[in-house]
Amino acid sequence: MTRPSGRASGTNTNSGRASGASFTASRQRGMTLIEILVVLVLIGIVLGIVGGNFIGKGEKAKADAAKIEIGQISQTLDLYKLEVGRYPTTQEGLQALISAPAGVTNWNGPYWKKASVPKDPWGNEYKYTSPAQSAPYEISSLGADGREGGEGPNKDISSSQ
Numbered sequence: 001m002t003r004p005s006g007r008a009s010g011t012n013t014n015s016g017r018a019s020g021a022s023f024t025a026s027r028q029r030g031m032t033l034i035e036i037l038v039v040l041v042l043i044g045i046v047l048g049i050v051g052g053n054f055i056g057k058g059e060k061a062k063a064d065a066a067k068i069e070i071g072q073i074s075q076t077l078d079l080y081k082l083e084v085g086r087y088p089t090t091q092e093g094l095q096a097l098i099s100a101p102a103g104v105t106n107w108n109g110p111y112w113k114k115a116s117v118p119k120d121p122w123g124n125e126y127k128y129t130s131p132a133q134s135a136p137y138e139i140s141s142l143g144a145d146g147r148e149g150g151e152g153p154n155k156d157i158s159s160s161q
Contacts, residue, residue, distance in 0.1 A: 059152070066157045070126070070141070074159055083108050093117070094126065097109060098110045098112050124146045139159040140157065
């Protein structure tokens with residue numbers, strides 16, 4: 001003989017389990033706002049550290065590229081002097097490596113392979129002075145800011161360094 005109260009009791013128990021499972025499932029469905037904010041803050045911190053390292057390396061790479069290119073221009077100027085007998089004047093500038101200045105004999109250029117005077121990695125023209133204070137010439141880049149002086153990425157780079 002089955003008792004209706006047992007049936008009701010079983011139904012209540014199943015009903016209680018179902019509503020408990022439902023409550024647990026709803027809590028596991030998503031993340032809370034605080035959890036999302038914590039994740040976003042952590043991602044921001046990681047990006048800040050990694051991004052800061054890449055920015056510093058990029059500017060150092062540009063400074064290194066400027067030093068290398070100044071060295072290449074210096075070698076080209078030495079070849080120019082070997083053939084012409086002197087370095088280009090400040091007025092003739094680095095353009096003398098591409099096209100013959102007026103009145104220059106023994107010019108066998110162009111000495112620079114590209115069709116235009118090179119620019120530094122920041123897109124500014126190299127400054128060329130000849131004669132310089134302590135050398136026959138000086139080639140310099142004014143760094144990232146394009147102004148004389150500066151520290152870090154804004155530091156000037158020169159052939160006399």
